[in-house]
Amino acid sequence: xxxxxxxxxxxxxxxxxxxxxxxxxxxxxxxxxxxxxxxxxxxxxxxxxxxxxxxxxxxxxxxxxxxxxxxxxxxxxxxxxxxxxxxxxxxxxxxxxxxxxxxxxxxxxxxxxxxxxxxxxxxxxxxxxxxxxxxxxxxxxxxxxxxxxxxxxxxxxxxxxxxxxxxxxxxxxxxxxxxxxxxxxxxxxxxxxxxxxxxxxxxxxxxxxxxxxxxxxxxxxxxxxxxxxxxxxxxxxxxxxxxxxxxxxxxxxxxxxxxxxxxxxxxxxxxxxxxxxxxxxxxxxxxxxxxxxxxxxxxxxxxxxxxxxxxxxxxxxxxxxxxxxxxxxxxxxxxxxxxxxxxxxxxxxxxxxxxxxxxxxxxxxxxxxxxxxxxxxxxxxxxxxxxxxxxxxxxxxxxxxxxxxxxxxxxxxxxxxxxxxxxxxxxxxxxxxxxxxxxxxxxxxxxxxxxx
Amino acid sequence: xxxxxxxxxxxxxxxxxxxxxxxxxxxxxxxxxxxxxxxxxxxxxxxxxxxxxxxxxxxxxxxxxxxxxxxxxxxxxxxxxxxxxxxxxxxxxxxxxxxxxxxxxxxxxxxxxxxxxxxxxxxxxxxxxxxxxxxxxxxxxxxxxxxxxxxxxxxxxxxxxxxxxxxxxxxxxxxxxxxxxxxxxxxxxxxxxxxxxxxxxxxxxxxxxxxxxxxxxxxxxxxxxxxxxxxxxxxxxxxxxxxxxxxxxxxxxxxxxxxxxxxxxxxxxxxxxxxxxxxxxxxxxxxxxxxxxxxxxxxxxxxxxxxxxxxxxxxxxxxxxxxxxxxxxxxxxxxxxxxxxxxxxx
Numbered sequence: 001x002x003x004x005x006x007x008x009x010x011x012x013x014x015x016x017x018x019x020x021x022x023x024x025x026x027x028x029x030x031x032x033x034x035x036x037x038x039x040x041x042x043x044x045x046x047x048x049x050x051x052x053x054x055x056x057x058x059x060x061x062x063x064x065x066x067x068x069x070x071x072x073x074x075x076x077x078x079x080x081x082x083x084x085x086x087x088x089x090x091x092x093x094x095x096x097x098x099x100x101x102x103x104x105x106x107x108x109x110x111x112x113x114x115x116x117x118x119x120x121x122x123x124x125x126x127x128x129x130x131x132x133x134x135x136x137x138x139x140x141x142x143x144x145x146x147x148x149x150x151x152x153x154x155x156x157x158x159x160x161x162x163x164x165x166x167x168x169x170x171x172x173x174x175x176x177x178x179x180x181x182x183x184x185x186x187x188x189x190x191x192x193x194x195x196x197x198x199x200x201x202x203x204x205x206x207x208x209x210x211x212x213x214x215x216x217x218x219x220x221x222x223x224x225x226x227x228x229x230x231x232x233x234x235x236x237x238x239x240x241x242x243x244x245x246x247x248x249x250x251x252x253x254x255x256x257x258x259x260x261x262x263x264x265x266x267x268x269x270x271x272x273x274x275x276x277x278x279x280x281x282x283x284x285x286x287x288x289x290x291x292x293x294x295x296x297x298x299x300x301x302x303x304x305x306x307x308x309x310x311x312x313x314x315x316x317x318x319x320x321x322x323x324x325x326x327x328x329x330x331x332x333x334x335x336x337x338x339x340x341x342x343x344x345x346x347x348x349x350x351x352x353x354x355x356x357x358x359x360x361x362x363x364x365x366x367x368x369x370x371x372x373x374x375x376x377x378x379x380x381x382x383x384x385x386x387x388x389x390x391x392x393x394x395x396x397x398x399x400x401x402x403x404x405x406x407x408x409x410x411x412x413x414x415x416x417x418x419x420x421x422x423x424x425x426x427x428x429x430x431x432x433x434x435x436x437x438x439x440x441x442x443x444x445x446x447x448x449x450x451x452x
Numbered sequence: 453x454x455x456x457x458x459x460x461x462x463x464x465x466x467x468x469x470x471x472x473x474x475x476x477x478x479x480x481x482x483x484x485x486x487x488x489x490x491x492x493x494x495x496x497x498x499x500x501x502x503x504x505x506x507x508x509x510x511x512x513x514x515x516x517x518x519x520x521x522x523x524x525x526x527x528x529x530x531x532x533x534x535x536x537x538x539x540x541x542x543x544x545x546x547x548x549x550x551x552x553x554x555x556x557x558x559x560x561x562x563x564x565x566x567x568x569x570x571x572x573x574x575x576x577x578x579x580x581x582x583x584x585x586x587x588x589x590x591x592x593x594x595x596x597x598x599x600x601x602x603x604x605x606x607x608x609x610x611x612x613x614x615x616x617x618x619x620x621x622x623x624x625x626x627x628x629x630x631x632x633x634x635x636x637x638x639x640x641x642x643x644x645x646x647x648x649x650x651x652x653x654x655x656x657x658x659x660x661x662x663x664x665x666x667x668x669x670x671x672x673x674x675x676x677x678x679x680x681x682x683x684x685x686x687x688x689x690x691x692x693x694x695x696x697x698x699x700x701x702x703x704x705x706x707x708x709x710x711x712x713x714x715x716x717x718x719x720x721x722x723x724x725x726x727x728x729x730x731x732x733x734x735x736x737x738x739x740x741x742x743x744x745x746x747x748x749x750x751x752x753x754x755x756x757x758x759x760x761x762x763x764x765x766x767x768x769x770x771x772x773x774x775x776x777x778x779x780x781x782x783x784x785x786x787x788x789x790x791x792x793x794x795x796x797x798x
Binding site: 109113116117133140279283284285294418421426431432433434435443450 | 521522523524525541542603604607608609610611626628629714715716718721722737738739740
């Protein structure tokens, strides 16, 4: 429990964009990060097991953010394993300097400022949220394709980091497979099933099942079922192959894509019927609403469990091993190797080692970063993992299955985030009651047309 | 004329009017010192300014005319496209509206309240230093912390302000949905932080007012309010102008508060509280469109320059009328004095 709770910080992806701001509040954390920057562990190692990378002394730099579970001394945690020290022990000629940025937003700005002119670390972590931006510059990142590491990751995880020329630019670290978490007491009060298996059965099918269940709940209690429209959008948009842009030409097709309009209509119809609680994710009202039972169900990636626990410490929640319309992923990261670095080969080897199944399993034990490697997910540490707060739900098993259920890697071109932001705003305007669904769609059309 | 022409022919008497002997090395150095030193002393500022101020401003102008790729550090010249896009963008005009609205809602009450607080502190009160330090305390709090606290207080559903409103029988206000309430909430954060600071500056100006002016006014029968409006206010006018200019510049650049007002930091679903600096940041770091962001930066720069010049013009006018008034008074008193002297002399 302790582990996964920490895992909250590992991959907060979407939250980070937003919470980058909130965390920007912790300006002091900057100083902390700066302090931990000098966390290069000295190698006075004993056993000299050469990794086959030559004997010349090499200094590698590694840059991540939040907590990847690699080294407790740099990331500021009490970890079971120190992977950085372990690598140095295995490779006596390698010295590693490990820098940890306080937020993913800080890391993002740093990454793109230095990607062209140089000055990045040898191994740089990037988050799924800004992966599409990094893909625009895939030629500046080393091709990590390697038959030896093939099959280390889930297909969809690597597919998202493979560019049009077939170059793999990032090794997967953690992922955020989604299940549905629900408030047991609230479900009971509404006369809905409370047993996880029954809830999963009720959700088995498409999104209409989800909204149907929500309507039942709202009719019975008069309260919202899910947090806000944009939260549901996150799950639905990840299941559309080419949501906003044409994968061939990058032309914006959001307005002509019938799937988008259908999705919009489905969500706004639900929110007009009161199924949405209209509480913007990560806001103060939202956090309070989680404890006060203002909504009953959330799309729930592995790292989200700690968020629920933190916001509703006295709550009674459970995890249903189901996700509407198949699977979904929210968040996760990659390790990249900037092509302009001095030690590209050594860095590749290091990045491959850090993301190999054994190390991913250790990172999971360190901070609960859910592994993107099926082999690591099959490990005992993951499979035997349960979560006391969620009525002892077998979280490890559930999320392994949820990860396997993900089948779609949506295409995200250069304008993905601009269009998606416009969509989020469109859905929020309906949630907030500023505009009717039709008015808000018209505004969305105008917003999208002005992009470019 | 003729004498001057003759002069050179006349042999100057020895020891007198001899042309200066060539300056010694020391003297030259001394001269150089007098002439150059002042420039040397201000050089550090100008060098630093050129590096971190002037160069970025010019470079931004260069980027503003290009479709700029930050990562590859290359751009394609696009002429006025970026500017044209910005001035046609609905978001730009909304953010301009928001900026001015928040600026007015913060600066105007701020200056008024600061003046009143300063006037209070200028009175003979117990534990003066305590009160004076007290008003400065909010200024010490980091803006981000202020924003966090206030955005929580102004929560739509569970915020403190709305609970109080409900308790006294009023309905909740949608602080994060409606335009004007969101501006009021953000202006409150700004006012919380800056009112005390401005009050202290105005207080310093008030303390510099000669006390005999008040005594004279009191003898003439002016009450407290009359003394405030006819003595205090005119006397602190230059400081007041300084306070207004600084709060104008600060108000037009407001960023932290609207960015921290909700967890998304995007200025609201319908740009309700998106300010121009937030728009600039979103365009640059959000959309990675640095050419357009540079254009916005330049437009903001021009707006601030325009308002600064307006401020300057108004200030000049005020000072001019002020000095004219003083001069006429002075000359009048002077002539009076002469008149009296004459009378006495008679």
